[in-house]
Amino acid sequence: MRAQQRVLAAIEKEFKAAGLPPLSWYDVLWELVKVEAGRLRPFEIEARTLLAQYNLSRLIDRLEKEGLVRRESYDEDARGCWVTVTEAGRAMRARMWDIYSQSIETHVGTKLSEPEAKALAALLAKLS
Amino acid sequence: MRAQQRVLAAIEKEFKAAGLPPLSWYDVLWELVKVEAGRLRPFEIEARTLLAQYNLSRLIDRLEKEGLVRRESYDEDARGCWVTVTEAGRAMRARMWDIYSQSIETHVGTKLSEPEAKALAALLAKLS
DNA sequence: CGGAGATATATGCAATTGCATATAATTCTC
DNA sequence: GAGAATTATATGCAATTGCATATATCTCCG
Numbered sequence: 678m679r680a681q682q683r684v685l686a687a688i689e690k691e692f693k694a695a696g697l698p699p700l701s702w703y704d705v706l707w708e709l710v711k712v713e714a715g716r717l718r719p720f721e722i723e724a725r726t727l728l729a730q731y732n733l734s735r736l737i738d739r740l741e742k743e744g745l746v747r748r749e750s751y752d753e754d755a756r757g758c759w760v761t762v763t764e765a766g767r768a769m770r771a772r773m774w775d776i777y778s779q780s781i782e783t784h785v786g787t788k789l790s791e792p793e794a795k796a797l798a799a800l801l802a803k804l805s
Numbered sequence: 806m807r808a809q810q811r812v813l814a815a816i817e818k819e820f821k822a823a824g825l826p827p828l829s830w831y832d833v834l835w836e837l838v839k840v841e842a843g844r845l846r847p848f849e850i851e852a853r854t855l856l857a858q859y860n861l862s863r864l865i866d867r868l869e870k871e872g873l874v875r876r877e878s879y880d881e882d883a884r885g886c887w888v889t890v891t892e893a894g895r896a897m898r899a900r901m902w903d904i905y906s907q908s909i910e911t912h913v914g915t916k917l918s919e920p921e922a923k924a925l926a927a928l929l930a931k932l933s
Numbered sequence: 934c935g936g937a938g939a940t941a942t943a944t945g946c947a948a949t950t951g952c953a954t955a956t957a958a959t960t961c962t963c
Numbered sequence: 964g965a966g967a968a969t970t971a972t973a974t975g976c977a978a979t980t981g982c983a984t985a986t987a988t989c990t991c992c993g
Contacts, residue, residue, distance in 0.1 A: 678809065678813065679855065679929075679933060680929040680930070680932040680933050681806065681809040682855050683855065683932065683933050684932055685806065686855070718941080719941075719942065720940085720941065720942085727807065727810050727811065727814070729980080729981075730941085730942075730943090731942090731943075731944080731980080731981075731982080731983095732979080732980060732981080733942095734942060734943055734944085735943090735944090735979080735980085736979095738943095751941095754940090754941075754988070754989070755987075755988060755989085756940070756941045756942065756986090756987060756988045756989070757940090757941055757942075757988090758941090758942080784932070785932065788931050788932050789928065789931055789932070793928055793931070796924065796928060797925070797928040797929070800917065800921055800924060800925040800928070801807075801808040801925070802808070803916045803917055803921070804808040804811065804812055804912070804913065804916050804917070805807060805808050805811050846971080847971075847972065848970085848971065848972085857950080857951075858971085858972075858973090859950080859951075859952080859953095859972090859973075859974080860949080860950065860951080861972095862972060862973055862974085863949080863950085863973090863974090864949095866973095879971095882958075882959070882970090882971080883957075883958055883959085884956095884957060884958045884959070884970070884971045884972065885958090885970090885971055885972075886971090886972080
């Protein structure tokens with residue numbers, strides 16, 4: 678818990694210092710960019726990011742207001758919608774990754790050797 | 806990040822199901838109970854828990870309102886105060902520990918062997 | 934077909950958090 | 964020993980989160 682708090686706080690701080698939005702924006706954008714169509718249903722994002730449904734709904738509002746994603750209708754089911762990443766969203770994700778990757782390097786990369794990092798990942802995977 | 810989120814969410818959920826307050830209350834109470842005098846300065850709690858100063862200030866308000874801690878004057882420095890855990894606070898911490906220890910067992914203990922848990926702790930310690 | 938649930942998403946409202954700054958006291962410097 | 968800088972804690976206000984529930988479909992079953 679403490680380790681995560683420290684690392685997360687450090688990363689958020691670096692995003693902020695670079696004038697970038699919080700990590701949760703990155704998580705959503707990255708899920709969208711990762712899939713080839715560049716779009717997902719909210720409930721799919723929810724499952725992938727562990728964001729609560731109501732928090733995600735409002736996070737999408739904010740992303741949409743900034744023009745980073747668009748809500749589009751989903752014809753097979755009128756309850757649903759697509760969340761599609763825009764070009765601006767892709768660009769933002771890339772900009773955030775510049776900072777994020779550096780942060781990871783600083784706060785994790787320099788603290789653990791390659792085998793240690795792999796061991797850590799393997800142990801954490803057992804918790805999920 | 807994901808592993809921590811999952812485990813933390815599961816623990817908070819179990820606290821809530823038992824009608825208990827959030828984990829952050831436990832963290833503060835535990836720091837207080839751990840020291841023999843049963844009291845600390847806010848800035849000491851802050852350093853030990855990683856809570857932000859303004860969040861801690863308000864968390865102490867809530868704990869005080871519930872009668873779990875008391876703010877007492879600190880004579881050597883009139884800016885400061887002691888935060889002293891009350892009997893009710895000690896009792897609450899103990900009640901929370903019943904749930905917390907079970908949660909840890911469920912969400913960590915059953916997922917990792919003893920040497921794995923030690924290895925995980927050692928790796929995470931390197932991040933801090 | 935006509936509900937009775939189930940599912941997908943949104944939203945009003947209260948609680949918490951974050952930010953910036955306030956307040957009050959202490960220490961340091963010349 | 965009078966500011967100036969620093970430290971300890973609190974607080975007004977905006978943003979975010981959590982909770983409960985709303986809304987709109989959809990699915991399934993008799």
